[in-house]
Amino acid sequence: MSTTKxxxxxxxxxxxxELGVEYIFGYSGGAxxxxxxxxxxxxxxxxxxxxxxxxxxxxMADGYARATGKPxxxxxxxxxxxxxxxxxxxxxxxxxxxxxxxxxQQVTWMLGKDAFQEADIFGITMPVVxxxxxxxxxxxxxxxxxxxxxxxxxxxxxxxxxxVPKDISQSDFTGDLDPDLDLPxxxxxxxxxxxxxSISRAAEIISNSKKPVILxxxxxxxxxxxxxxxxxxxTLNCPVTSTLLGKGVFPETHELSLGMxxxxxxxxxxxxxxxxxxxxxVGSRFDDRIIGQPEKFGAGAKIIHVDIDPSExxxxxxxxxxxxxxxxTALKAxxxxxxxxxxxxxxxxxxxxxxxxxxxxxxxxxxxxQQVLDELYQLTEGKAIVTTDVGQHQMWAAQFYKTDAxxxxxxxxxxxxxxxxxxxxxxxxxARPDDIVVAVVGDGGYQMTLCELATxxxxxxxxxxxxxxxxxxGMVRQWQQMFFDNRESGVNLEGNPDFVKLAEAYGIKGYxxxxxxxxxxxxxxxxxxxxxxxxxxxxxxxxxxxFPMIPAxxxxxxxxxxxxxxxxxxxxxxx
Amino acid sequence: MSRDIVTSDSSLAPSxxxxxxxxxxxxxxxxxxxxxxxxxxxxxxAYNLDSVVVxxxxxxxxxxxxxxxxxxxxxxxxxxKQCNKLIDVIHCFEHDENESVTRELALVKILIDPGDRAxxxxxxxxxxxxxxxxxxxxxxxxxxxxxxKVDAAVHLLSKFDIVxxxxxxxxxxxxxxxxx
Ligand SMILES: Cc1ncc(C[n+]2csc(CCOP(=O)(O)OP(=O)(O)O)c2C)c(N)n1
Ligand SMILES: [Mg+2]
Numbered sequence: 001m002s003t004t005k006x007x008x009x010x011x012x013x014x015x016x017x018e019l020g021v022e023y024i025f026g027y028s029g030g031a032x033x034x035x036x037x038x039x040x041x042x043x044x045x046x047x048x049x050x051x052x053x054x055x056x057x058x059x060m061a062d063g064y065a066r067a068t069g070k071p072x073x074x075x076x077x078x079x080x081x082x083x084x085x086x087x088x089x090x091x092x093x094x095x096x097x098x099x100x101x102x103x104x105q106q107v108t109w110m111l112g113k114d115a116f117q118e119a120d121i122f123g124i125t126m127p128v129v130x131x132x133x134x135x136x137x138x139x140x141x142x143x144x145x146x147x148x149x150x151x152x153x154x155x156x157x158x159x160x161x162x163x164v165p166k167d168i169s170q171s172d173f174t175g176d177l178d179p180d181l182d183l184p185x186x187x188x189x190x191x192x193x194x195x196x197x198s199i200s201r202a203a204e205i206i207s208n209s210k211k212p213v214i215l216x217x218x219x220x221x222x223x224x225x226x227x228x229x230x231x232x233x234x235t236l237n238c239p240v241t242s243t244l245l246g247k248g249v250f251p252e253t254h255e256l257s258l259g260m261x262x263x264x265x266x267x268x269x270x271x272x273x274x275x276x277x278x279x280x281x282v283g284s285r286f287d288d289r290i291i292g293q294p295e296k297f298g299a300g301a302k303i304i305h306v307d308i309d310p311s312e313x314x315x316x317x318x319x320x321x322x323x324x325x326x327x328x329t330a331l332k333a334x335x336x337x338x339x340x341x342x343x344x345x346x347x348x349x350x351x352x353x354x355x356x357x358x359x360x361x362x363x364x365x366x367x368x369x370q371q372v373l374d375e376l377y378q379l380t381e382g383k384a385i386v387t388t389d390v391g392q393h394q395m396w397a398a399q400f401y402k403t404d405a406x407x408x409x410x411x412x413x414x415x416x417x418x419x420x421x422x423x424x425x426x427x428x429x430x431a432r433p434d435d436i437v438v439a440v441v442g443d444g445g446y447q448m449t450l451c452e453l454a455t456x457x458x459x460x461x462x463x464x465x466x467x468x469x470x471x472x473x474g475m476v477r478q479w480q481q482m483f484f485d486n487r488e489s490g491v492n493l494e495g496n497p498d499f500v501k502l503a504e505a506y507g508i509k510g511y512x513x514x515x516x517x518x519x520x521x522x523x524x525x526x527x528x529x530x531x532x533x534x535x536x537x538x539x540x541x542x543x544x545x546x547f548p549m550i551p552a553x554x555x556x557x558x559x560x561x562x563x564x565x566x567x568x569x570x571x572x573x574x575x
Numbered sequence: 576m577s578r579d580i581v582t583s584d585s586s587l588a589p590s591x592x593x594x595x596x597x598x599x600x601x602x603x604x605x606x607x608x609x610x611x612x613x614x615x616x617x618x619x620x621a622y623n624l625d626s627v628v629v630x631x632x633x634x635x636x637x638x639x640x641x642x643x644x645x646x647x648x649x650x651x652x653x654x655x656k657q658c659n660k661l662i663d664v665i666h667c668f669e670h671d672e673n674e675s676v677t678r679e680l681a682l683v684k685i686l687i688d689p690g691d692r693a694x695x696x697x698x699x700x701x702x703x704x705x706x707x708x709x710x711x712x713x714x715x716x717x718x719x720x721x722x723x724k725v726d727a728a729v730h731l732l733s734k735f736d737i738v739x740x741x742x743x744x745x746x747x748x749x750x751x752x753x754x755x
Contacts (some may be wrong), residue, residue, distance in 0.1 A: 122608060127615055131662040134608070151662060184637075185665040186603060311656035 008138035009038035009169040011177060012102070015145040018178075019045030021100075023430060025057035027048045027084075029077020031117060032104030036075070046073075049430070049459065054081050056423040058060070058088020063101050063427030065163035066410040069222070071098035072427065078104045079117030079201020083124070087417055089159045090128040090459040094414025095245055097220060098157035100148050101129075102120040107167040108136065122163050130158030135168050139175030147181050150571065155188035156309045158408055165499050190309045194333060202280075202304045203323045203337035207398070212238045215261070215290075218245035218325045218413075219308060221406040227361050228331035229282065233463035235335065237343040239350055240534050241269040243284045244398055247409040249547075253382070253392040257349065258400070259359075262290035264395040267357035267548045270556045272350055273298070276451055283327045284305040286316040286573035287414070288552075288573060296555035306330045357561055359399050359546070360527060366541040367516050369393050369468045373400040375519045376466065379527060384436040385410065389421035389445035391475040393468040395546045399439045416575070419529035420450030422465055426452060429461045436464070436527065443496050453506040456533040464526050465535045467499050470542050478545045483570050487561065503535035513538040596668050597651065598677060600747050600755050601640040604663040605631060612639070613664070616657045623647030626744025637665065639755070643745050670747045675755070680719040680743045682720075683705070683729060686736040687714055693736060702728040713738070 028036045039048050054076045082103040092099045106118035116224040122134040131151050133144050147158040220229050226249050233256050235242050240250040241258040252259055261269035279301050291297040293530045299373055302341035305319035323330050361370035373396055386401050387410040388394040403409040412420040425439035446467050456463050473491040500510030509529055513522045526536045550559045553573025605607050620684040626643035687695055699716045708715035716727045749755040
């Protein structure tokens, strides 16, 4: 323990240093002054990145974590600063991303009195965090920081917020800098202790299957079970489909891969789900965007569900076998009890669907987002880290940018947060400076967080910002066209700024793509440019729609592989 | 063939007859905000908390919570897991009446005509209840026991002029040697 006198803020930063935190993303303000000062006075390896908005700080920390599996810290002030983090925190919570958010707070004796910039961020964030703390004792800061890190990174990961009143951070610290954790209600270790009966029952069901499918989710990435998944799939000769967040846990270029399933998944993945006799779900929570209509999902199949979170069992779907625990541990055990299956005719059926319903697009009649993404995939040989925003471009990116490795596909799934893609790319690029990072964004979502152009420029990050510009909130327009008689309401983005000029105002290189023939040439220039960020504005067809599509709440068998000829009923599901 | 659907109809206004008499017992950290976290789990799924009893544990670091709840029974298992998932919850169980003792206490204030007094006192005595306040025109009865008994007593007394009833809510304890 150091002999110099520390205040609470210094003890906090020192603890974060010792925990191995590499980046703090944040925005300053009065109530966080002591903590910002400690960034200057405590030596260590932490790098601070000043963002231009607190939401951006959260998405950067999120992108950093999704690209590495390690958490970053967000540091903001009280009241409005803390309030601006909510969407970012919720985005991380919905997708089980580890994050530590430290908010400054009014002094303790002013809490509950509507003092300047006091907001009950402890109460406000409760529903969108894995856990949160309001610190009431200076000496507890190291313990709480360690607990926050532990909670954020173990079990099912998630964001943890620490609210630190200013008097607490600036008082003298007289406690223990290396205290024990005190979390009697939290036992993530139990996830490694899996009921062997559940494994044998799963193996038994598997041995009787002729038409199995593995549904691979984000849990596999979190538990780093990619190899075990590969062994399971190749031993069984079993096709694998992944969720949006599971992209990369199984190489999408592998012959057993069916790509992504769900609302805008591949036709063959969704058909496989309908026709299979067994679904082996590893680390996915049966989200409503992949099951469609719960009563009909997996109706003719046995279901095995592996999840670290017991509360996911029976939440959406009743499985035949529940395997509760860590995915890697579970798959290791399961792989010992399985033998190859006779799946040749099943795989032949699915190959038939792959040939009959390939992902395809037209190259005539204007520039399509699909083409831009397809060429991006070819030019980067599928090796880039791709972050996306939310909308049509996101779904096409998921379809056309095949992902072969974990931690290379970063997309807001559960929350579907517009504004995520670009700041997440900044976090990913900082985490992995030698990788190509491409932010695939729509013209709508990009404008929600483009103030971070300053952050990217100042830090000279060679992020490629690919704006797929249809001058529309395209995904919403698609729903209005399909389900609301094409009555456009609140979706027209005519009057968008000139994104190239806007980039130039920040000292950032800009490129335009206007014709299908120019795509490869311009993308290559942008990929070769490494003196900082660059923006590629691709002017795309305005009214293209994403298919396949399963309308929200409809069964997987009701998937539309092409635009419907008849008028569609309004979907029963939400979005 | 179709799979059982996991329902959780949040549009249902919770009414006590959806499920009656479910009692959850929780052992939780004794910290500010813990009750709020638990209430959020129930509120988000449209469960009504009929009664909440919190008391400090023998070790003051913990508290004991007994919740009487009503709401969609299909979601109950999930909601218990959801509570167990909270970092501040050490454990959460549903208690089965046969393996546990459940009690509650009610205070009932009744306005009485002098002519009715004898009958009221007789009811109170029959239920093993106590008269804890006796005025010229009013009486406060303290009824305790299991909830059915309290319900029955309150029901019989309701033919008189009840001014108010205050109930503690259920407290539950496991039978035998095991801790609740
Ligand atoms: C913060 C936020 N607000 C609103 C929405 C609803 N929403 C989903 S997709 C979408 C349109 C996105 O438009 P754009 O970014 O241009 O992408 P496109 O669909 O055109 O590719 C909207 C408004 C959302 N997901 N997030
Ligand atoms: Mg758009």
